[in-house]
Amino acid sequence: MTIKIGVFVDAENVRYNGGFHLRYDILRRFASRGERNLIRLNTYLLFDQERANEDAEYAKKALSYQQIARQFGWKANIKNIRRYTDDEGQVSIKGSTDLDLAVDALQQADHLDEVLLVTGDGDFEPLVTALQNKGCRVELLGFDNVSRQLQRQVDTFYSGFLIPNLIPVTYEPRNNWGKPGSVVRGVCSKWFQDKGFGFLNFLDRIDDNSWITNTRLNESPWTSAFCHINEIAGDINEDDLVHGDTVLEFYVQESPQEENGLVAQNVRLVQA
Known part of the structure; x- marks a missing residue:
């Protein structure tokens, strides 16, 4: 039996919690294991346009990372960071893709048997419950600081650290995972x-x-x-x-x- 699956990556949460340089090709391979048919591959990223205008290196890296995800078949959902200045002249930065991810997952769940959430954010617990009530199996993949309550709510939790080559070993750039010397x-x-x-x-x-x-x-x-x-x-x-x-x-x-x-x-x- 083929399982129709959608993958939703909270890229900002993952990046700041142990999943820096997440490899989207490996994640796709993990998501399609067994009899799974990939229906949706969505990743949600923030982009600082103001910083990009002033910092060419930031712009180059951010746009390159987005393009890499697209090359591996992912839909890169980009949301611009916004800056606000209060009455005292203090600048605050706001930006979140949580709502975008949740809305997409709920709308697309009617066409899915399984959802893989890549995040550690406990705020997604109501989303998990809603998806399960729609009949979807919900699996979770995370790295550091993964909400314990979220882990208990999903059907299965996977530690991204344990998946071969999902994130690089920085001091072994040509690492051949599992072979002697790796x-x-x-x-x-x-x-x-x-x-x-x-x-x-x-x-x-x-x-x-x-x-x-x-x-x-x-x-x-x-x-x-x-x-x-x-x-x-x-x-x-x-x-x-x-x-x-x-x-x-x-x-x-x-x-x-x-x-x-x-x-x-x-x-x-x-x-x-």
Whole structure:
């Protein structure tokens, strides 16, 4: 059965909350996994025309980012920032695309089976409820500062940090995610505090089976890497590892002991 899906990206929220340099081609690939048929691909961005008139570099980067999204098949909905001067001469800047996104999602929901919201803004909770009442399944993808209430309201939440190559690793520009020598982001699946080691899991591909977390099963997109306590950065405590939802970034290397096995090195904290 083909699932008709619409994707709505709150680009400003994502940009300021861990999703800087979001890759729209990878997001499209994630949204179309399984039997999903992409009906709407909408992203909502703010543009500061006054600044663009004075700052050529800003204008170039902003317009380039909009064009990249369009090249990957997204409708870029642009809203201009407005400036207001009060009686005391103080200038305030206002701009929000929340209403535009919500109206579009509600109007287009009649033609969709599923909606993927890319945001962390808890103000969208009423929108989620309204979409669900229309019969849409609502999934959420976010990075930092994602509303807990919004996560509880949606049908499924995905951490954007864990999706392969969705955002770049800044210090590894040619990173080959999942291959020995690459940098990945994942979570701790099992940690033995008395022994000082455990296992970190990461997604090695984008498909519709991320719910299958048993790495021994061929259909699971998760891969496991052995990790020793000596590879853990000092700002990570073992309680964070035991909880299993702490996002970690680490190098994967071939295991010197286990054939086809992997080990995690230089493990750093991304999100507790």
